[in-house]
Amino acid sequence: MACCGLRIGESLGVFPEDVRDSTLRIRRQVVRYKGVNGSYAPQYAPLKHRKEGEWRGIPVPKSLLPLIPDLPIRNAIGGLPYPDLLRKSWDRAIKRIDLPPYNxxxxxxxxxxxxxxxxxxxxxxxxxxxxxxxxxxxxxxxxxxxxxxxxxxxxxxxxxxxxxxxxxxxxxxxxxxxxxxxxx
Incomplete structure (x- = not known):
């Protein structure tokens, strides 16, 4: 997010094949949808202000390239995390290591x-x-x-x-x- 200016959901939707020639072609984000049973589940969706299949290119700093093979980000059981889960985990980690609060x-x-x-x-x-x-x-x-x-x-x-x-x-x-x- 700090290296490419991504939204939280966009950062969760990055795959290694999305990076070509040091450019990230961001084309999906993770959002929470309410299912028919009333529970929420994370799903991939088109980017904000974009249609399915559209993408935007972002130059990737060389320092970020070694981390690309470790994508996408997964939750503890290997499933798809959603932005609120990342935000809550972030808040706990910031508090635990005693950093000033920020999101x-x-x-x-x-x-x-x-x-x-x-x-x-x-x-x-x-x-x-x-x-x-x-x-x-x-x-x-x-x-x-x-x-x-x-x-x-x-x-x-x-x-x-x-x-x-x-x-x-x-x-x-x-x-x-x-x-x-x-x-x-």
Missing amino acids: PHDLRHKWATVTLTSGVSPHEVSRRLGHRSIKVAADEYGQYGRPTREGRERSRQVVGAAMAPHRLTAGRTPSEPDADPVPA
Whole structure:
């Protein structure tokens, strides 16, 4: 989820054959359906905002490739887990190892924030996240991602570098090169 920006159910629907040429072709998710007897059961379903057979491509970092053969994720008895089960197991594990509480979906937000603050276009990030419209990503993450300390500093550096050639200082005319350029 953190390496590809997947939703919980999407991460449960990844198989090794879904990764080709370092690209994940995500095409299914796990959802819970209510059966005729009233009990819930996990099933594969098309992606959100997609029809059966449609997929979206997501570049896979090399560090994730060695884990691909261990997919799909299964429950303790080898069956198909559902998102709520993963969420509950996650919460117990976070509490047990005494980490600050956060949920698995935060990993998806982390991916979006990292990609946006590192210069990936909002349009590209929106498509990789599977949003129907760029407006969803823009509303959720702002124009360049959730505000971060690193993003604030990067903004300062980018603007400083862009404005450095036009900066007037004492004793310098606009046509003279800047003696102290701002690092990018």
